[in-house]
Amino acid sequence: MPLTPQEELEVALERAAKWLRGSKSVCVLSGAGVSAESGVPTFRASDGLWEGHRIEDVASPDGWERDPALVWNFYNARRANVATVKPNPGHAALVGMEKRWGDRFTLVTQNVDGLHREAGSKNVLEIHGSLRHTRCLGCGAVTNRGLEPLGDAPKCPQCHGRLRPHIVWFGEGLDDDIWMAAMQAADECDALLVVGTSAVVYPAASLVPIARRKGATVIEVNLTRTEASAQADVGLYGPSGVTLPKLVERLS
Secondary structure: OOOOHHHHHHHHHHHHHHHHHOOOOEEEEEOHHHHHOOOOOOOEOOOOOEOOEOHHHHOOHHHHHHOHHHHHHHHHHHHHHHOOOOOOHHHHHHHHHHHHHHHHEEEEEOOOOOHHHHHOOOOEEEOOEEEEEEEEOOOOOEEEOOOOOOOOOOEOOOOOOEEEEEEOOOOOOOOHHHHHHHHHHHHHOOEEEEEOOOOOOOOHHHHHHHHHHOOOEEEEEEOOOOOOHHHOOEEEEOOHHHHHHHHHHHHO
16 A cells, blocks of 8 residues: 555655764755745746846846846845745754754755844855845955845945945856855765755756765755755655754654
8 A cells, every 4th residue: 555645754754864863964955945935935937037027137247237226126125025034944953953963064055045044054155145245346345234224226334335235146156165165065975955946056956966976865855856856865845844843853
């Protein structure tokens, strides 16, 4: 008699917990699905528009040069949304995992909302930047401005130069130091959790084969099967805010 979906999840949870209990180091790759459970929209509609804007107009260097006020209004709207939400149980479960592994736990996130840090995660690599940070085009200073309103033409508090969102836009490369640290974490881990992401956007998606080449166990945590499922040793399907706390319970 075939297992019910709930029974399949219980079996998968036990397998994942067994692998994790035997792991000396753990790396997590998280994506938009984690934040969506807190109420953070992905902003990417089925027609390819972000809140009615073309991606190239609000998330590219060319769009910034054409209309920086439009770009700032777009990101200020995103900042205002994040200010209304809180980390969910999935974020909290990852904090619990970090407490278990300490400095042998690395959380690599594609999210820019800062909810992992707000939840209490420490060793976080924000490979796509942060909504809460600005970067000065004059002196280069990167500043944590929280989620305070910034207007559509904010100036650097140090040199009064133009500020831009500290976000990696389409057509831009990742920060070399942060990306090197992310690859090292994937290369050295015994288990890689892929949480709330289909792992198809590169270069972030390359962390999965990097971990697999070194023999790491890959655990997928997503609402449903994704493109990442074929590379996973076990899949935990359902809201990460439900499955991750259950997984952490089994580690005790």
